[in-house]
Amino acid sequence: MSTVNQAFTVKEQAMKAQKASKLLAILSTEEKNAALNTIADRLEQEYAIILTANEVDLDAGRKQNFDDAFMDRLALTKERIFEFAQGLRDVANLEDPTGIVQSDWELENGIQVEQVTVPLGVIGMIYEARPNVTVDATGLALKSGNAVVLKGGSSAIASNKAIVDIMRTALEDTRIPVEAVQFIDSTDREATKQLFTMKQHIDVLIPRGGESLINTVVENATVPVLETGVGNCHLYIDKEANVDQAINIFINAKTDRPAVCNAVETLIVHKEWLDANQDTLVKAMLEHGIHAHADEYAHSLIPGADEATEEDWANEYLSRDVAVKTVEDVLEAIEHIEIYGTKHSEAIITENDKTANTFLKLIDAAALYHNASTRFTDGGAMGFGAEIGISTQKLHARGPMGLPALTTIKYIMKGTGQTR
Amino acid sequence: MSTVNQAFTVKEQAMKAQKASKLLAILSTEEKNAALNTIADRLEQEYAIILTANEVDLDAGRKQNFDDAFMDRLALTKERIFEFAQGLRDVANLEDPTGIVQSDWELENGIQVEQVTVPLGVIGMIYEARPNVTVDATGLALKSGNAVVLKGGSSAIASNKAIVDIMRTALEDTRIPVEAVQFIDSTDREATKQLFTMKQHIDVLIPRGGESLINTVVENATVPVLETGVGNCHLYIDKEANVDQAINIFINAKTDRPAVCNAVETLIVHKEWLDANQDTLVKAMLEHGIHAHADEYAHSLIPGADEATEEDWANEYLSRDVAVKTVEDVLEAIEHIEIYGTKHSEAIITENDKTANTFLKLIDAAALYHNASTRFTDGGAMGFGAEIGISTQKLHARGPMGLPALTTIKYIMKGTGQTR
Numbered sequence: 001m002s003t004v005n006q007a008f009t010v011k012e013q014a015m016k017a018q019k020a021s022k023l024l025a026i027l028s029t030e031e032k033n034a035a036l037n038t039i040a041d042r043l044e045q046e047y048a049i050i051l052t053a054n055e056v057d058l059d060a061g062r063k064q065n066f067d068d069a070f071m072d073r074l075a076l077t078k079e080r081i082f083e084f085a086q087g088l089r090d091v092a093n094l095e096d097p098t099g100i101v102q103s104d105w106e107l108e109n110g111i112q113v114e115q116v117t118v119p120l121g122v123i124g125m126i127y128e129a130r131p132n133v134t135v136d137a138t139g140l141a142l143k144s145g146n147a148v149v150l151k152g153g154s155s156a157i158a159s160n161k162a163i164v165d166i167m168r169t170a171l172e173d174t175r176i177p178v179e180a181v182q183f184i185d186s187t188d189r190e191a192t193k194q195l196f197t198m199k200q201h202i203d204v205l206i207p208r209g210g211e212s213l214i215n216t217v218v219e220n221a222t223v224p225v226l227e228t229g230v231g232n233c234h235l236y237i238d239k240e241a242n243v244d245q246a247i248n249i250f251i252n253a254k255t256d257r258p259a260v261c262n263a264v265e266t267l268i269v270h271k272e273w274l275d276a277n278q279d280t281l282v283k284a285m286l287e288h289g290i291h292a293h294a295d296e297y298a299h300s301l302i303p304g305a306d307e308a309t310e311e312d313w314a315n316e317y318l319s320r321d322v323a324v325k326t327v328e329d330v331l332e333a334i335e336h337i338e339i340y341g342t343k344h345s346e347a348i349i350t351e352n353d354k355t356a357n358t359f360l361k362l363i364d365a366a367a368l369y370h371n372a373s374t375r376f377t378d379g380g381a382m383g384f385g386a387e388i389g390i391s392t393q394k395l396h397a398r399g400p401m402g403l404p405a406l407t408t409i410k411y412i413m414k415g416t417g418q419t420r
Numbered sequence: 421m422s423t424v425n426q427a428f429t430v431k432e433q434a435m436k437a438q439k440a441s442k443l444l445a446i447l448s449t450e451e452k453n454a455a456l457n458t459i460a461d462r463l464e465q466e467y468a469i470i471l472t473a474n475e476v477d478l479d480a481g482r483k484q485n486f487d488d489a490f491m492d493r494l495a496l497t498k499e500r501i502f503e504f505a506q507g508l509r510d511v512a513n514l515e516d517p518t519g520i521v522q523s524d525w526e527l528e529n530g531i532q533v534e535q536v537t538v539p540l541g542v543i544g545m546i547y548e549a550r551p552n553v554t555v556d557a558t559g560l561a562l563k564s565g566n567a568v569v570l571k572g573g574s575s576a577i578a579s580n581k582a583i584v585d586i587m588r589t590a591l592e593d594t595r596i597p598v599e600a601v602q603f604i605d606s607t608d609r610e611a612t613k614q615l616f617t618m619k620q621h622i623d624v625l626i627p628r629g630g631e632s633l634i635n636t637v638v639e640n641a642t643v644p645v646l647e648t649g650v651g652n653c654h655l656y657i658d659k660e661a662n663v664d665q666a667i668n669i670f671i672n673a674k675t676d677r678p679a680v681c682n683a684v685e686t687l688i689v690h691k692e693w694l695d696a697n698q699d700t701l702v703k704a705m706l707e708h709g710i711h712a713h714a715d716e717y718a719h720s721l722i723p724g725a726d727e728a729t730e731e732d733w734a735n736e737y738l739s740r741d742v743a744v745k746t747v748e749d750v751l752e753a754i755e756h757i758e759i760y761g762t763k764h765s766e767a768i769i770t771e772n773d774k775t776a777n778t779f780l781k782l783i784d785a786a787a788l789y790h791n792a793s794t795r796f797t798d799g800g801a802m803g804f805g806a807e808i809g810i811s812t813q814k815l816h817a818r819g820p821m822g823l824p825a826l827t828t829i830k831y832i833m834k835g836t837g838q839t840r
Binding site for chain 2: 025249364370376398399415419
């Protein structure tokens, strides 16, 4: 039994989602939470079905010789599926972001104005190989009263389809309409492109994945996009940096999870600090397998370093490689970040608050750190409970996007016959 | 003497704006306000220069036989220029929307988080014939710490150029960099198109004008767009509507300013109410020169009405024409609005609060009215002080956009060596 029906066109699916979104928008918080908990239970009960489907994807992946990191993101276990379910229960426990009166006032003519949060409507989620996004995005969308149209990567299509099938079947026993969750069961790129311009039926597109996926969506979409993405993050070690803090934070930001967007890609270091702490830094880099691509000054001080090219400054390595740039002062560090940064997360290590404030004030980025690791730019770590992605744009939402990013507002204006 | 230099390419101008935006972003509120007041004074002192330039545009307009409404929007007087100046002083008096700590909290690990409002950066303003937008948009952009790249309509190019010239010359005596205001001195459409994709240097595009302009921007831009625009607004007169209120509000919403986006374009009326109040409605329509395009039921009751076609339901007349649709109940009215509405402003007239709440809750639009005219969807009328446009999209800003719509946020994270 499959509730995912391939017989419908993408447009028909988007229209079904839109229709369902109107029913979903007026459900109570309790009704939405109950539905999320029902889905969570069902995913746990049916985990074996998901694992069987996942094997199909893994087999196909092995035949295509995908690399280990890719296969690791694709592979599911019973434990991971139970984590997905727990994630849904955690989202059920978060505050409902809709129906909140953000402000209210009375016009001089007596009209009562309320600015109230409401769901966006239909969210188009376009993502790559991680099947967890299928569950996470659905949970966040439904909790915030939105329908969701899911278009996952082709390498995870069997796993995603099994997951969606279980979620939709579970919805039959809840107040949320089954059609509020749509899955584009196609590996055809044209199917994805149709989503890009369906402004009448889809309210926002959220691409999650590599730079190429995100750029394709941004360049082709007429539907508004919440851009997530690339983090070419910098750590600046000032001449007045505490040595232990600087080393610890650098190692953490570079090596804790090198493949994520909040990992540091370029170390900017004050020449005086480098001169004084060369040995400590080099030892730490060696111990943690970090390979440097260094400018001329640093190159002579870091054994085994490559010479940095222009490409290194812009590169998001997503590995244990790091570009190393030396500077004379904080302004030179800021200038470098303004040229090569992607406005994601930027950190300064210094004991001098004035220097820190210059950095925090002048740099334009989603998150700016003083004496802490860039790794905290994350919905979970920042206390948002869950995140649908990390926005690297400035409109609507910036940085980690929790439930409020999936809402908009409407003005309710109550009068007694007022005219203008 | 002209400070508007045609020798630069659009890209060079955008880069100059971006560079200036970084200096502008760190100015104090007082420095920005002083600059706005200086510009205001200078516009008043030099009003005759603007009127001379405006004559050039008016001459060209007459040769091209533009209609009266168009010429009226284009024409300037000493009084209008003094109003522009006063508008700038009013914006100077508004609260600075930047530097506001929207929330702050401490992570479990001790990191202090602040969510602070900051300017967007560079605003690209693309607009049609009204020279007042040149002043209004500049005032709102500068007050909120943003640079602005202005691309006005070719029919107002001489007026706009004269205004920008005076504003830029005035900025020389202030702390705001002259280059924070850029004017694309070209009637070449290719120049406009270059703005659409300049993501590296422009943070947001705001199109203001007709549907065709807005669609061109939305369809071609990779820079995020704040869409303003079309209002196919509905007024629903319920069977339990107060007759005087219903008539007054209908006449106001239709005829106060028929050419604006918050004017009503379709009257939806409960059949029972129409049966009972046919004479009163028809008399009011006649008195105010309103011409109806009515469905079959209403057609027989409104003398002189045309028969409505499918096009009428979707038409933004911007005149004293109105489509008239009759319904059996509020749900039928809602269904009609969901199909043909543009999510701008929708009103219900009823003495029944339950019926009203169904309408207010179910309809997805920027502004929903109970017993008041749709004409209040306006930054000034709603108490926002000024507006850069009325957003008909759901992301970032919805409805009238005041100064806060021109800001984004950044997270300032202060630690003591925290790693993850």
